[in-house]
Amino acid sequence: MYYFIVNPNAHGGRGAKIWKKLEHQIHKSGISYEAYQTEASGDARRMAAELTANMQEPATIVTVGGDGTVNEVLNGLAISDLLTFGYIPTGSGNDLARGLNLSRNPKKCLKRILNPSEICRMDYGILSYEDEEPVYRRFMVSSGIGFDAAVCHRLLDKNGTGGLRQIPGRGRYILAGLKQLLTAKASRGYLILDGERRVEFNHIYFVSVHNHGTEGGGFLFAPKAVCDDGELELCVAHTASKLRLFPVLLDAYRGHLGRRRGVHFYRCREAVIHVDRPLPVHADGENCFCQEELRVRCVKKKLRMIL
Numbered sequence: 001m002y003y004f005i006v007n008p009n010a011h012g013g014r015g016a017k018i019w020k021k022l023e024h025q026i027h028k029s030g031i032s033y034e035a036y037q038t039e040a041s042g043d044a045r046r047m048a049a050e051l052t053a054n055m056q057e058p059a060t061i062v063t064v065g066g067d068g069t070v071n072e073v074l075n076g077l078a079i080s081d082l083l084t085f086g087y088i089p090t091g092s093g094n095d096l097a098r099g100l101n102l103s104r105n106p107k108k109c110l111k112r113i114l115n116p117s118e119i120c121r122m123d124y125g126i127l128s129y130e131d132e133e134p135v136y137r138r139f140m141v142s143s144g145i146g147f148d149a150a151v152c153h154r155l156l157d158k159n160g161t162g163g164l165r166q167i168p169g170r171g172r173y174i175l176a177g178l179k180q181l182l183t184a185k186a187s188r189g190y191l192i193l194d195g196e197r198r199v200e201f202n203h204i205y206f207v208s209v210h211n212h213g214t215e216g217g218g219f220l221f222a223p224k225a226v227c228d229d230g231e232l233e234l235c236v237a238h239t240a241s242k243l244r245l246f247p248v249l250l251d252a253y254r255g256h257l258g259r260r261r262g263v264h265f266y267r268c269r270e271a272v273i274h275v276d277r278p279l280p281v282h283a284d285g286e287n288c289f290c291q292e293e294l295r296v297r298c299v300k301k302k303l304r305m306i307l
């Protein structure tokens with residue numbers, strides 16, 4: 001049985017138009033399916049939870065939306081071997097599709113999902129922090145604290161973006177990033193990697209934690225991230241001069257960020273990230289408020305996914 005969870009609002013409403021065409025194809029294919037369309041933030045998570053809470057039979061849950069919708073679905077799923085996850089990217093950033101090298105053509109993706117030739121076991125990350133009690137949030141692509149998360153918060157703030165969310169693709173991330181750079185401030189902090197290695201920094205602008213290489217619609221912050229090796233790649237942007245952030249961001253934008261002054265990469269199964277004042281946090285671009293301390297860890301090869 002196929003269950004489709006669809007965000008019609010993805011990519012500024014293009015999700016609805018794409019879904020209309022896809023549903024026609026699905027109907028024609030004759031498969032057994034049910035489709036659920038979200039009406040607001042939080043719906044996809046609730047739907048995924050309800051569909052998988054007492055699974056007795058194998059089922060395929062297909063997310064039709066952007067990375068934010070994938071994040072919601074991932075967080076609602078009761079993950080088991082009866083469950084297979086499928087994805088049709090219709091968002092604006094689509095970093096998961098980029099990481100998995102999926103076609104951007106929704107019809108081709110549907111065809112692949114209805115006739116799967118390859119099912120892989122994928123890693124995902126778990127981010128945790130203390131609110132009044134511990135909060136756990138899964139992420140598929142990336143999570144982060146500092147500048148990159150502040151850009152996500154800016155885009156999610158419907159009143160404060162000045163219409164940025166309507167700009168297609170990564171243009172909106174670039175404009176939001178440029179605005180954010182004006183007010184960005186560095187923070188002292190440290191990482192503890194796999195419970196063993198402690199690394200200190202005086203001027204952290206952001207720490208970006210990756211299961212897949214890019215975020216923000218193609219900014220390559222983790223060139224060596226591998227999505228089924230049980231490890232996360234961390235990118236720490238740290239520099240005393242804000243100007244040095246520009247070449248780091250430009251390299252990431254061009255897709256060839258490597259070793260350079262102001263950026264360090266680490267690989268680990270889990271990490272503690274501490275900064276000395278609360279900074280914005282995101283998980284797959286979704287708002288996780290401001291935090292001083294995060295834990296991240298990789299869950300190895302637990303999610304069955306159609307590729």
Ligand SMILES: Nc1ncnc2c1ncn2[C@@H]1O[C@H](COP(=O)(O)OP(=O)(O)OP(=O)(O)O)[C@@H](O)[C@H]1O
Nearest residue numbers: 009011038039040041066067068069091092093094
């Ligand atoms: N029906 C809806 N109306 C308004 N917002 C919704 C609806 N359904 C989901 N959302 C919210 O829309 C936001 C954006 O969705 P999503 O990330 O899938 O698309 P996108 O932003 O276009 O793509 P990407 O994250 O790949 O850039 C998410 O925060 C999600 O919770």
